[in-house]
Amino acid sequence: MIPHLVTVRHRRADGRWRRLYLPVLPLVLVLSPLLLLVVLAGVVACLVTRVSPVGALRGVGRLVWALPGTRVEIEQGRTAVLVHVR
Template sequence: MMPQLLSVNVKRPASRPIRIWVPVLPVLLVLSPVLLLAAVAATVACVVHQISVLRALGTGWRIMSALPGTRLDLKRGHTAVLVNIS
């Protein structure tokens, strides 16, 4: 399943915590023209380096769909960063 939501929480001493929620699908739709260009560039790169385009696309999709559940939690002193993909 494709990631639905990326959330980033940043806590720093003496400042307000930052919380960002990024809905992945709408952002991808907004960035679709750029993504299309990136896909064309990636296809050209695959052809130049003699890599199967279909295989590369399949692997990219597998990685994308395996991302949900990834969590990164860093704390140092009073500073904390939490990145969660769901």
């Protein structure tokens, strides 16, 4: 299943939380021209390093497919960041 929503929570130094919701599909549609350039650069990098582009694409697809349910929490001092992929 492809992720639908990424939630980013950031605790500032004063203790207040700020929450940001990022819908994945509209974000991918807006950034699709850059995504095309990234894919082309990845194919060129695969050819230069003699890695199969199909195998690399399959690996990236499996990684994206496994993202839903991932939680990343980072805390340093009074600042904290929580990223949750749904």
